[in-house]
Amino acid sequence: MTSIHTERRVSLSEIEALARDVLLARGVSFAQADAVARNVTAAEADECRSHGVYRLIGYVRAVVSGKADGRAVPSMTQVSPAIIRVDAGRGFAPLANEIARPALVAAAQSLGIAVLAINNCYHNSAMWVDLEPLADAGLVSIGMTAGQCTVAPHGGSKPVFGTNPFAFGWPRPDGAPFVFDFATSAAARGEIELHQRAGKSIPLGWAVDAEGRPTTDPAVGLAGAMLPFGGHKGTALALMIELLAGPMIGDLTSQESFAEDEGMGSPPLGGELIIAFDPVRFLGDDFAGHMARAETLFSSISGQDGVRLPGDRRLEARAQSVQNGVLVPARLLEELELLRAGGGGRG
Ligand code: NDP
DSSP states (O other): OOOTTOEEEEOHHHHHHHHHHHHHTTTOOHHHHHHHHHHHHHHHHTTOGGGSGGGHHHHHHHHHTTSSOTTOOOEEEEEETTEEEEEOTTOBHHHHHHHHHHHHHHHHHHHSEEEEEEEEEEOOOOTHHHHHHHHHTTOEEEEEEOOSSOBOOTTOOSOOBOOOOEEEEEOOTTSSOEEEEEOSBSSOHHHHHHHHHTTOOOOTTSEEOTTSOBOOOHHHHHHSEEOBTTHHHHHHHHHHHHHHHTGGGTOOOHHHHHHHHTTOOOOOEEEEEEEEEOHHHHHGGGHHHHHHHHHHHHHHHHTSTTOOOTTHHHHHHHHHHHHHOEEEEHHHHHHHHHHHTTOOOOO
């Protein structure tokens, strides 16, 4: 039997084909499967494994259980010149994002600022994947999404928030954009699940047991509550994200999303909010000068020994992955091959 520590090297094109096939084998439409496959491949390429092919297991579960609509066709509405809304129809987030992106870019370039609200979609995945193309189009952006309640507020032990990620993108004149992206929990839930699969303990501070006691056991932490990063400050950010990506855009809170799942173990159903700014519209003729000042700021950070910019690790991983492919746990690959062949995938 394959050890839980054995890994196999796989090319990015193999990863993408595997991801697409796994979903197609469950009746997911080509458009949905293709967009998800690109999304999880991007995550694998940047060594963001908590949002890579491992996520396909949950996506298959959501389709087989009937919770997610794998054949959904997202429908876009221009609510006002600055507000674009997409109803993902309980389909997956990547296709909704890809369909709405040109309208968001056009609105931000025309008005200086525009907002995209994606509703009713399954799992917004790694947020940088959604913001990087906006930065490539010259836009500054912030993005956020709620999840399913797994994170207790600072000082508490009952889950209220999702792991509620927050991301920021900034275009740079000579090179890859600056994009940071983090869960407002101490760690992404997928990271704890991957520790559990690998038989590893988790660091103290990531989770507590059901009585609120600190734990290093991933299974106990998953059954108890995850913790926010930064104590009361992370808690406040998580709450802001709940409000902006939930009630403000007419979508579910993390508690509502959890209840909606009825214990099926699907990824979160809910909303995503992206705000895009066009610095050209803000700055006019002064654009280049002010962007150069931003570059000075970046240099004063990355110029220090032992300091790197958020996103640098991802970009280095991407360059390596394009050349050499990525390492994937052999057991996970076996599981995915089974799904590709039409087996496995409990409902
Ligand atoms: P990490 O803690 O791994 O990284 C957070 C950010 O900090 C990244 O931009 C990272 O850059 C940067 N960073 C990490 N270490 C350093 C360092 N030493 N110096 C400077 N910058 C650093 O991310 P999380 O575990 O919080 O989240 C992982 C992913 O999971 C994210 O993409 C997030 O969107 C996603 N997520 C999605 C959820 C959902 O429901 N859709 C829920 C929760 C998380 P780099 O990447 O280059 O290391």
